[in-house]
Amino acid sequence: MSECPLCGLSLETESVTTGDGNIFSCVNCGPYRASNSFLAVVQSLDGRGRAAISHRLILRRSGEGIPRVTSYDVDDAEKNPALPGIPEAINRLLLWVFQNSSALGDLVDLRNQEVIAFVGVESGQAVPLLLRTLKTDGLVDVWPYKGGAKVQLTPEGWQKAEESEAMGSVRFRQTDWNRVNRTVDELRSRLATAETEEQCQGIGLLCREILISAGQAVSAIDPQKPESQVPSPTDAKAHLEAFLSGRIQVSTQSVTRKYARAAWGLAVELQHHRTATPQQAALCAEATAAAINVVSILANDPRHAV
Numbered sequence: 001m002s003e004c005p006l007c008g009l010s011l012e013t014e015s016v017t018t019g020d021g022n023i024f025s026c027v028n029c030g031p032y033r034a035s036n037s038f039l040a041v042v043q044s045l046d047g048r049g050r051a052a053i054s055h056r057l058i059l060r061r062s063g064e065g066i067p068r069v070t071s072y073d074v075d076d077a078e079k080n081p082a083l084p085g086i087p088e089a090i091n092r093l094l095l096w097v098f099q100n101s102s103a104l105g106d107l108v109d110l111r112n113q114e115v116i117a118f119v120g121v122e123s124g125q126a127v128p129l130l131l132r133t134l135k136t137d138g139l140v141d142v143w144p145y146k147g148g149a150k151v152q153l154t155p156e157g158w159q160k161a162e163e164s165e166a167m168g169s170v171r172f173r174q175t176d177w178n179r180v181n182r183t184v185d186e187l188r189s190r191l192a193t194a195e196t197e198e199q200c201q202g203i204g205l206l207c208r209e210i211l212i213s214a215g216q217a218v219s220a221i222d223p224q225k226p227e228s229q230v231p232s233p234t235d236a237k238a239h240l241e242a243f244l245s246g247r248i249q250v251s252t253q254s255v256t257r258k259y260a261r262a263a264w265g266l267a268v269e270l271q272h273h274r275t276a277t278p279q280q281a282a283l284c285a286e287a288t289a290a291a292i293n294v295v296s297i298l299a300n301d302p303r304h305a306v
C-alpha cells in the first residue's frame with residue numbers, strides 16, 4: 001500500500017494517475033492533486049515544510065474541487081514553512097473538536113488523523129500536549145478509549161469555540177478567491193514560456209485580473225465599510241486600499257497602500273507596454289503575488305497565500 005507523499009500516512013485507497021501527476025486521498029491531508037513536478041521535489045522538504053503544505057491544503061479544501069499542489073508550493077514552503085503558533089494551534093484544536101461534535105456532550109475520537117493537518121502541527125505527538133492545555137483551562141474533558149482518547153467539550157469550551165468561530169479569521173468570498181488561485185497558477189505556467197512582447201503583455205493582463213479578483217473577494221467581507229461607500233466591482237485598487245486601510249496601523253498604512261497601488265500600476269503598465277520583456281513580466285508577476293500575500297497576511301488566513 002502506498003503512502004501520502006506529504007504526511008507519510010498509509011493511504012486507504014491507491015492514488016489515481018492523471019495526465020500531470022496523481023490524485024491522492026489522504027485522511028490527514030484530504031484529497032489533493034499533486035503535479036509530477038511536485039512529486040519530483042517533495043522528498044527534499046523537511047518535516048516542517050511538508051506539514052506546512054499539508055496544513056495549507058486542508059485550509060484550501062473548503063473551496064471548490066480538489067486542491068492542487070505543484071513544485072511552487074515546495075519552493076514556497078522551503079522559504080516560509082509557516083505553521084500556526086502555539087496559541088493558534090490550541091485554538092484550532094478546540095475548533096476541530098467543536099466542528100466534529102454535533103451537540104454538547106458528544107465524544108470525539110482523536111485517533112482520526114485529520115486533526116494533525118487541521119491544527120497545523122508537525123506530528124500527532126503534539127496533539128496530546130495541546131489537549132492538556134485545553135483540559136487545564138477547563139475547555140475539554142478527555143476520556144481514555146481503546147488505547148487512544150475521546151474528547152468532550154465542556155460548556156465553557158463549547159461557548160469559547162462558538163465565539164472564536166464567529167470572530168474567526170476574515171472570511172473571503174471563496175468563489176472569488178478560488179479564481180485568484182486559479183489565475184495565479186495560470187500566471188506561473190505562462191510566465192515560464194513567455195518570450196514575445198504579446199505574451200509578456202498578456203502576463204500584465206493576467207496580473208490585473210488577479211488584483212481585480214482579489215479586490216472583489218475582500219470587498220465582500222469588509223464589515224467596516226458602509227454599503228454606500230462600497231466601490232464598483234472593477235475598481236480593484238479602491239477595494240484593496242479600503243481593505244488595507246481598515247486593517248493596518250496608521251503609521252504603516254501609507255507605505256502598504258502605496259505598495260498595492262504600485263503592484264496595480266506595474267500590471268497596467270506592462271499590459272500596455274509595446275516592448276514588454278520577459279524580465280518585466282517576471283517582476284510584475286512577483287509584485288502581484290506578493291500583493292496577494294500581503295492581503296492574506298492582513299486577513300490572518302494562510303489559506304489565501306498563493
Ligand SMILES: [Zn+2]
Nearest residue numbers: 004007026029
Ligand atoms: Zn497526508
